[in-house]
Amino acid sequence: MANFENLPDEILLAIVGQVRHDSLPAVARLSKQFNRCANAMIYRFVHFSEPPKSREHKELQFPDWTSKHRQPLPAFDNCPRGDSRIYQISLFLRTVLESQALRLSIRAASFKWRTRDIEDKNPAWKHKVSILKWPKALKTFHFYIPFEYSSFPYLIAPLSAGGFVKILRPQRKTLEELYLNSGAASGRASRKAIKLRVYPKFKRVGLALEVLFISRYREALRRIHFGGNEHPTISELLPAGLEELQLELYNGCPFASFFEDTPPEKLNLRGGELSDWLCEIVRNKKSHYPALRYIVLWQEVRDGRDQFDPHKEPGCAKVVAASEAAQVQISWVASRKAPLFSSSPKCNLAFLVPLQTHDITSSMSRNNPAEPHHLYSMGPPEFFSTEHCGLCRLRFPVARLRGLDSWQSDFRAEICFYPDNQTNMGITHPATLGDVLEEIDVAVSGHRRIPMVTILRQTLNRQNSRLDQTAFCFHDWCYSILMWKVSDLTKLELYRLIRALTLGASICGDIYQDHGQLDPPSSMLKLPIERRFCIWEYVGLQTAYSAFVLVAGETTRLARSLNCFNDRKILSMQEPHLSIKKISVFGIEYIQELYNMEASKSEDKISGSVTGLIFAESLGGICAIKVLGIGWNTGWHGKVPDRGHVWFGFIKGTVSRLLWNYSGLHCTSISDPGSFSADQTLWDHPSPPSVNPDAAIFDFERDIIGSIRPDKAPRKRFYRYLPLLQGNEYVSGLTIYLTGNGILGLEAHFTKTSHLSGCRKGCAIHFSLHPRERIVYAWLRTLDLPSPALAIPTLRIQTTFGRAGSFGSHILPQQVMTDKYKWILLKSKGCISGFYYEAPISPVITRLAVTSDATSQVDPPLTPQYATWGIPSPTIAARNSCQSQS
Ligand SMILES: [Zn+2]
Structure with a gap:
């Protein structure tokens, strides 16, 4: 009698084709041959779904599909149509990613959209997207978007159909059917x-x-x-x-x-x-x-x-x-169901059993799982672009530029595929930047297995800047200048240089507030075109010319100074005798290297143990440090910059060892190795209030909604401080700059000077104080809605004279009566001595708090009172009011 195992695969496939779909996993366990043939059937159509709540799978409401490409099975009534439901996507992926053969079996996929899928951190969604990127796989694709994303107040933008079709791009050559149900x-x-x-x-x-x-x-x-x-x-x-x-x-x-x-x-x-x-x-x-x-x-319907x-x-x-x-x-x-692809679900569905021991195909094409991006078969890996050119620091245009300025849109990117191994990196071919939020596929030279990457244009608000996800972008023009000047630059050196000169997202806010002092060429772009032509007649293309000067001069010099430590170094602070080496980068002096010398050679006379450290930071680099002890401190090692934004960081307590991070060009950060997992707080003031700002500042999500943010990777947090005392003089007036969106700036006036924090834009509201008058209470006013998006606060203050000042837009009394607003009294013990807030990425200040002195409060806080008149009707409204009377 002929043995099944002697049959050729074609015959076996024909036999397996007659098996009920839900029996296929069992068939796959029979033998290697059956496994091979049954797998091809099992993996043909996959549907990713939530695990069923009940065991009665038929009750699930899914956009069940029939397709022209469906599995050819005999058409008797109780026959399963043959799509495999996948309830555990991680198990599925583990099986299928190891096997090219299984991946190629998949002809069609479908899944259901969920609101939480929007968060791109959700691994399930990432995996779903990666399935769409398998090249040459899908013939048909169904995607169901239930109408649940817009439940107020969570105003999350869903992935648009356009964005979705974009993700499907790798399937361009094979996909024959597409169905996006928007769910009414x-x-x-x-x-x-x-x-x-x-x-x-x-x-x-x-x-x-x-x-x-x-x-x-x-x-x-x-x-x-x-x-x-x-x-x-x-x-x-x-x-x-x-x-x-x-x-x-x-409908x-x-x-x-x-x-x-x-x-x-x-x-x-x-x-x-x-x-x-x-x-x-x-x-x-x-x-x-x-x-x-x-x-x-x-x-x-x-x-x-x-x-x-x-x-x-x-x-x-x-x-x-x-x-x-x-x-x-x-x-x-x-x-009720879309007519084109719907059918009544009458089938038994197969559960997909991850096949491990029997799956012989997996061993045939097993990749090294330790290698990142070994899933290239899922499509080009994605990287986020940087905001600024890594060589001249000019910001990339938000939209594609044409004509004379088009050089600004032509870029290349340096990509490190293995974060721990900097020898494995590639430079892309030149490409043209698209608009913000667009993604660009670019070819990579010099990498064997990854011929192409997808670069997503980064937006300013993106906090995440992991190295292995970053495409360090630079102008093709700047690159050619650098290569011309420094022809012997290795790929690794170029990577170090660009990584050191690239500014992180948290720093970008500083640059916009510094009015682009870093990128002189951009001021040219503000001139009318005929003026630019006048200048170009003398100097050539001014913007490209400026980039040329910067790269040929400054960047080339820096490329030759790439000799400091590349990453991190731990320095003992037991008996510090510090000596530093400085480097100037785009006009700011940074600490390039820091040594702990032998006592005899040191100029510093440090005695006793170290109890703290202050450092000054500007644009992502450490400029100066000061060591503190009991009864002594050193002066500033290095130079605190006198222009631009300077941030001060503080390391307190008995410090025995310090962790220094280097970019290859200069020192980028200092931290206590013990508190490595905590956020680092930086202030714009050398003597900030002694508070833990994150805990003290009112936080809408934490204090009102009661939600606790998921643990994020430790990062630097920037706070601004505006003291209301200058020496012994208390502030004589306060100006708040506002727009309809919230507070943009605060200014404290003194008799001879004033201090501004934030920016002077929008509507200025001033409140003057009597020489003996103090601010004693402050409130934040927000809309009483459980939505952080609408909770941007404005300010109200009360003085020792019992006067109140309210900063912010007019509010209607009837809305106060119906409790549409909420006043949050900021914690203070005595009179208010200063304001501080977390430096926002957008210009609007949302997290604001106060510091207070030790004087005792006499008057209780007044409840906010509002006059009982509405907004006077402007003449333009007169016609409407006539109509309503008639
Ligand atoms: Zn450039």
């Missing part, structure tokens, strides 16, 4: 219609109408115009092979209203607009997508709705006529 959440407007044409194989597409159709109302709102390169017309957007198109319509209005002369306001449509758009699609069938046969307009007959609607006459002429069948469907 239509109206989520995207800025650009999706260019489906870049997916030449698309045959069946189901999308929300808004993803392809941009009404004139939205067009006006977004100031876009159609017919150009940026915004092609619909016939230019649709793929050439299209056969079926399903459009999901907003808040019946079909007929979309085609009325005056559609309901909430549709944001003009009369006949949708009809004209549909006519354009069918009229261009011959020239653009000759295979088009069906257009389905679908509304998700839970209960029955009256049948809609387009032939009876006068507004549809044009569409009906045009589609008949073009032989395109347009249907109107109101149903």
Whole structure:
């Protein structure tokens, strides 16, 4: 009798093809041969889903699919259609990532969107996205977005359909079916219609109408115009092979209203607009997508709705006529499930059992799991771009520049694939930066296994700046200058140089407040073009010229000074006799190296144990340090910069050892190795208040919502301090600078001078104080809503004379009466002696607190009182008020 094991794989596949899908995992355990053949079936269609709450899997509401590409199984009634449900994505990935063969078996995938998937830290979502990037894998893809993301107050922007299609890009050459169900959440407007044409194989597409159709109302709102390169017309957007198109319509209005002369306001449509758009699609069938046969307009309707007959609607006459002429069948469907890909789920579903011992394919192509990015087969690895050129420190333009300034958009990036091994890195080919938030695929030279990376343009608010995720970007122009000047620079040296000169995200805020003193070329860009031409006549292209001067002079000099420690060093502080070596980087002097010399050679007379340390930091480097002891301190080693933003850090307690970090060019940070896991606090003032600012400052999320932030990696936290005392003089007045968004700056006035913290922008509100008057209480005023997004505070103060000053926009008395606002009394013991706040990344100050002196408070805090009149009606409102009277 012939043994199964002697049969060729084709016969075995035919046999396994007859097995119920839910029995396949058992078949896969029979033998190596069966394993190989059953796996191909099991992994064909995967659906990632939440673990079922009950054991009754059939009750799950999923966008079950049938596809043209479904697994060929005999069509008897209780036959499973054959998609594998995956409940534990990590187990699945562990199995499938090790095996190229299994990965190639996957033809189709589907999953459901969850709100928490939005957080890109969620590994499940990351994995889901990575599945989409498997090259040459998918034929069909279904994606279901339930309408749960927008539950107020969590105003999280969901991934747009446009963004999603972008993620699918690696599947461009194979994907034939795409289905994005927006779950009746239509109206989520995207800025650009999706260019489906870049997916030449698309045959069946189901999308929300808004993803392809941009009404004139939205067009006006977004100031876009159609017919150009940026915004092609619909016939230019649709793929050439299209056969079926399903459009999901907003289900808040019946079909007929979309085609009325005056559609309901909430549709944001003009009369006949949708009809004209549909006519354009069918009229261009011959020239653009000759295979088009069906257009389905679908509304998700839970209960029955009256049948809609387009032939009876006068507004549809044009569409009906045009589609008949073009032989395109347009249907109107109101149903619970999308008609194009839905079917009734009658199947038993297979659980996917991770196959380990029996999986012989996995051993055939096992990669070294210790290597990062060994998952290249999932698509190019992603890196975040830096904000500034790593060679001239000019900020990259937010949008692509053309013409004479286009050199600013041409960049390269240095990428380190292995954070612990700097010898393994690559430089990308030159490429052009796109707009902010765009992602760019760039080829990498000099790396064997990773020929291409995806670079995502970084936004200012991104806090995360891990080395292994950073693409250190620089102008191609600056690179060519540097290579011309220093031809023998190695790749490692270039990496060190760029990493040392690149400014982190937390520092960028300083630069904007310093009005771009770091990038002189940018001031040129503010001049009108004809003035720039006048200057260019003399100096050539000024901006490129400035970059040339900076790189040929400063950066080249620094490239030759790359001789200090590369990362970290621990220095004993038992008997410190410090000696430093300085280096000037773009006009600021930094500590390049720091030695602990023998006592005899030292100039410093340090005696006794060290009890603390102050250091001055500017733009990510340590400029000066001062060592403190009992009854003695050293002077500043190094120079505290006299311009730009300087931050002071404090290390307190008996310090025996210190950890110094170096960038290869200069010292970047100092910390106590014992408190390595804690945040480091830096102040803009050399003698800040002695508080733990993070704990003392009012925190909306912690104190009102009661949520505790998840543990983050320790980082530097920057605080600004504005004392209200100068010597013995108390402040004579206080000015707060405000916009509708909140406080931008605080200024303390004294008889001869004033001190500003933040910036002087927006509306200035001044409060003068009598020479004997003190501020005694301060409140933050916020809207009483459980949303941190709306909780940006303004300030109210009370003086010892019983006067109150309120800074912030006018508020309506009736809103006070109905408790729309909340006043938070800031903790203070005596009179208020200063304000401090966490330096914000955006200009608006959100975390503000006060310091106080020891005087005793006499008066109790007054409850905020508000006059009982409303805003006086301006004349422009007079007409409305007449109407309301009549
Ligand atoms: Zn540059």
